[in-house]
Amino acid sequence: TTIVVSTLFIELCGAVLLYFSWEGKDINLMGEPLWWHSLFHSVSAFCNAGFSTFPMNLMEPGIRLCYSGQAVIMALIVCGGLGFGIYKEINSRLANRFCSKDRRLQMQWTPYFKLVMISTGILLAGGALAIFAVSSPHAAEPLGEHLWICLFDSVTARTAGFNISDYSRYLPAASLIMCGLMMVGGSPGGTAGGMRTTTCAIAGAEILRILRGRDHVEFFRRRIDQRTVARCVITVVVSCAWIGCFTVLICALEPSMSSLDIFFENCSAFATVGVSRGITPDLSGPSKYLLIVNMLAGRVGLFAFLIALAGTPTPRHYRYPSVKIPLT
Secondary structure, three states: HHHHHHHHHHHHHHHHHHHHHHHHOOOOOOOOHHHHHHHHHHHHHOOOOOOOOOOOOHHHHOOOOOOOHHHHHHHHHHHHOOOOHHHHHHHHHHHHOOOOHHHHOOOOHHHHHHHHHHHHHHHHHHHHHHHHHHOOOOOOOOOOHHHHHHHHHHHOOOOOOOOOOOHOOOOOHHHHHHHHHHHHHOOOOOOOOOOOHHHHHHHHHHHHHHOOOOOOOOOOOOEOHHHHHHHHHHHHHHHHHHHOOOOOOOOHHOOOOOOOHHHHHHHHHHHHOOOOOHHHHHOHHHHHHHHHHHHHHHHHHHHHHHHHHOOEEEOOOOOOOOOOOOOO
16 A cells, blocks of 8 residues: 555656646647656656657757756656655654654664665765766856756666766766666665665675674664675675676677777666667667666566576585685
């Protein structure tokens, strides 16, 4: 019930806001009413699909500089990527606040909620500032507009797929930052793809744990189970290796294309983002099939995808003696 109600409510609010943001704009509606385009983009943004009914996506001349509409799109993308577990916790907190018999009892936000919200905020703000720092605006583009475009690109790189700019104009540094954002993706239980924010946060915390010489990964005075930590680390390592292998394969098939463009294409496919630096139509058939496999693995979840290929695991009921191996 929480999933259905929250989805319909957010998408309906987004459609209404988009309608009033785009009303009166010189838009090529292609014979369809404006409310249809508003509803379609609201659903597409919340589901992190990136599909648009406009010929030029959100670069359509009539809405290219409609900042209010872009703000609504960004909010819908973030809401879809947070995950329905977040909405369930918010709903429980509101119910406790307004419907509970004993309102003096205060619910505490769970470590999962805090981790998702903090990591999402860091990725959005940090990604926008990083892209802004390594890219330069066009000659006729005001600095404020360039910063807004960087923020939108940071949001849409989290597997949304909309675009208000040409990604091929970005310098390699900015493109690599966007690749990192695409690989991280959204949060568990949401409509976004990628490795997930919690997975990357826990994997990063495991590195800090080793460097600091501590025994456990801890968040907000809670210890993370070691099996969960191991799965997060494996997911990050295998995902990076997977994308690297597919990049090498497509580079071998397309020797005339830029390796950066191919890497960008693979990250976009793995995280089911849908953005490109413009090479997709020029790829050969085998390269497109590889991208399809990449999209399938990324959407299902690489860890689950590999487990399905490997078959049912057979546990061992014995252990070998431990041994120390020199590492340096």
